[in-house]
Amino acid sequence: MTEILRGLGTDNMTQQAKRADARARVTVPEFRARKDRQEKLTMATAYDATFARMLDEGGVDSLLVGDSLGMVVQGQSSTLPVTLDEMIYHCRAVARGLARVPGGSRALIIGDMPFMSYQVDELSAMRNAGRFLAEGGAHAVKLEGGSPAMARTIARIVECGIPVIGHVGLTPQSIHAMGGFRVQGKSEEAAERVFQEAKAVEEAGAFAIVLEGIPEALGKRISEALAIPTIGIGAGVHCDGQVLVSYDLLGLTPDLKPKFVKRYADFFETGIAAARAYVDEVQRGVFPGPEHTFGAATSRPADAPKTQSNVVVVKPATETTSRRPEPLRAVSYGPTES
Numbered sequence: 001m002t003e004i005l006r007g008l009g010t011d012n013m014t015q016q017a018k019r020a021d022a023r024a025r026v027t028v029p030e031f032r033a034r035k036d037r038q039e040k041l042t043m044a045t046a047y048d049a050t051f052a053r054m055l056d057e058g059g060v061d062s063l064l065v066g067d068s069l070g071m072v073v074q075g076q077s078s079t080l081p082v083t084l085d086e087m088i089y090h091c092r093a094v095a096r097g098l099a100r101v102p103g104g105s106r107a108l109i110i111g112d113m114p115f116m117s118y119q120v121d122e123l124s125a126m127r128n129a130g131r132f133l134a135e136g137g138a139h140a141v142k143l144e145g146g147s148p149a150m151a152r153t154i155a156r157i158v159e160c161g162i163p164v165i166g167h168v169g170l171t172p173q174s175i176h177a178m179g180g181f182r183v184q185g186k187s188e189e190a191a192e193r194v195f196q197e198a199k200a201v202e203e204a205g206a207f208a209i210v211l212e213g214i215p216e217a218l219g220k221r222i223s224e225a226l227a228i229p230t231i232g233i234g235a236g237v238h239c240d241g242q243v244l245v246s247y248d249l250l251g252l253t254p255d256l257k258p259k260f261v262k263r264y265a266d267f268f269e270t271g272i273a274a275a276r277a278y279v280d281e282v283q284r285g286v287f288p289g290p291e292h293t294f295g296a297a298t299s300r301p302a303d304a305p306k307t308q309s310n311v312v313v314v315k316p317a318t319e320t321t322s323r324r325p326e327p328l329r330a331v332s333y334g335p336t337e338s
Contacts, residue, residue, distance in 0.1 A: 026061045026108045028140060028163045032207050034061075034240070035229040041241025043110075043231055044249060047073055047090045049097030051246055056101050062108040063098075064142065064243060065091045067115070067173075071256070072247040079172045082114045084128055088136040095137025110165055111138035115173045118143050122156045129157045129164075140164065142210065144171040146197025151204040158205035166201030169194055169235065170213025181258075183234075185214040191221075198222045198230075210243060211235035213260075234260030 024030075034041050046052040046063040055063060069090060070082040091111045098105035111132035118125035125143075132138040140163035143154070154164050169184045178184070185194040194214060201209050208229045211219050216236030223230040223239050232239030244261065247253045251266035281287035 023103060023106055025104070025106050028108070028207050031062065031108055032228060035227070041229055041231060043241060043243035044246045045069075045244075046094045046097070046246060048093045049100070052094040052097030052107075053101050053105075055246060056098055056105045056107045060107055061241070062110055063094055064110045064112060065094050065136070065138065066112045066245065068112075068245050072245060072253060078175055080115045080175070084114055084117045084131070087111060087114050087117075088131055091132060091136025091138050108140065109138045110140045110142050111136050113141050113143045118153055118157075122153050125153045126157055126160050126162075129162045130160065133162060140207070142167055144168075144173050146194075146199075146201045148200070151200040154201060154204035154206055164204075164206045165231075166198070166204075166206040166209040167212065168197045168201060168209065169211050172212075181213070183213050183215065185218045191215070191218045194218060195222055195225070198226060202226050202228050211239055234258065 031041065041062070042060050043062040043064055044055050044060045045066040045068055046055055047065060047069045052063055065087065067079040067082045067087065069086075070076040070079045074082070076082070088111070091109065094109055098107060098109065113125075113128065113132070117128045129141045129143075132141050141157070142165040143150070143157075144167040146166060146168045154166065157164050170178070170181065172181070175181065185191040191214075195218070198209055198211070206228060208231060209222075209226065210231045210233065211222060212232075213234045216238065219230070219232055219235035220238035229240040231241045231243050233243045245253075248256065248258065248261040249264055251263040252268050252271075254268050278287065
C-alpha cells in the first residue's frame with residue numbers, strides 16, 4: 001500500500017510539473033531550445049489586448065505583432081503604409097493584454113519592424129528596434145531579408161542586446177520587387193539564394209527565422225541545415241514551428257484566402273449571425289431585458305419572449321445566406337505554385 005501511495009504521489013507531482021511547464025514563460029533561450037528538444041513551436045499574430053489574452057490562454061508560444069495589421073486591421077492593400085509609431089502602439093496593447101492573463105502570461109512578444117524602419121542605416125535600425133522593447137513592451141523584433149547589408153543590420157541590433165527573428169522567402173515588404181505575393185525559391189538558383197540568405201541570418205545572430213512562401217522541400221532543407229528554429233508560413237510541415245495571421249486562423253478574413261491558411265473557426269460568419277440576432281432583438285423590444293436593466297422592472301411588449309441568460313448562442317450563417325464559410329483544408333505551397 002505504501003508503494004502504491006508513493007507511486008500515486010510521484011504521478012501527481014509529474015502532472016503538476018507538466019502543468020507548470022505548460023504555463024511557464026517562453027523566453028528567447030527557451031524558444032531556441034525547443035528545436036534541440038524537437039518540440040514544435042506555435043506563433044500567431046496579435047494586434048490588441050483581447051486577442052493577445054485569448055491566444056495566450058489558448059497556449060500559443062509566441063505572439064507576432066505583425067505589420068500584417070495594415071491589411072487585416074487597417075484595410076490597406078499591403079503592409080507598406082504601416083508606420084513605426086502604429087506598430088509600437090499595437091505592441092503596447094498586446095503587452096497590456098498579456099499582463100491581464102490570470103496566473104501570468106507565457107507568450108513571447110515579437111514586434112514586426114515596418115517598412116523603412118530598419119533599411120535606411122544601421123543606427124536608425126538599432127534605435128527603432130530599441131523602441132519596440134522600451135516603449136512597446138516587446139521581447140524581440142522581426143525584420144525581413146537576408147542580404148549582406150541586412151545581415152550586418154541584424155548583427156548590430158543583436159549586439160545591442162535586442163533579440164532578432166529573421167524572415168526570408170516571400171517578404172511582403174518587397175512585394176513590388178517580387179511582382180506580387182508569389183512563391184519564392186522555385187528554381188534551383190532561386191532556392192539557393194533563399195538558402196544562403198537563411199544561413200546569413202543565422203550567422204548574423206538571429207535566434208529564429210520565418211520562412212514564408214517557399215516550396216516544402218526548400219523549407220525542409222533550410223530547417224535541417226540551421227541550428228536555430230524555423231517558423232513556417234506556407235513553407236511546409238518540416239519547419240520547426242508554424243505561424244498564422246490570427247484573423248486567417250479564426251476565419252475573420254472572408255476576402256483573403258491564401259492557400260497556406262487553415263481556418264480553425266469561422267468568426268466572421270458567427271459575427272454576422274450575432275449582429276443579426278442583436279438587431280432583431282432590439283427591433284422587437286426583447287433587448288435589453290430586465291436582467292440587463294438598472295432599477296425597477298419596466299413594462300415589456302406583451303409578445304416579447306423572456307430571455308434566460310446574458311449570453312445568446314448564435315449559429316453561423318447557413319445556406320440561406322449570401323456568405324458561406326470556406327471548407328477547412330490543410331495546405332502547403334508546392335514547387336509548381338505561381
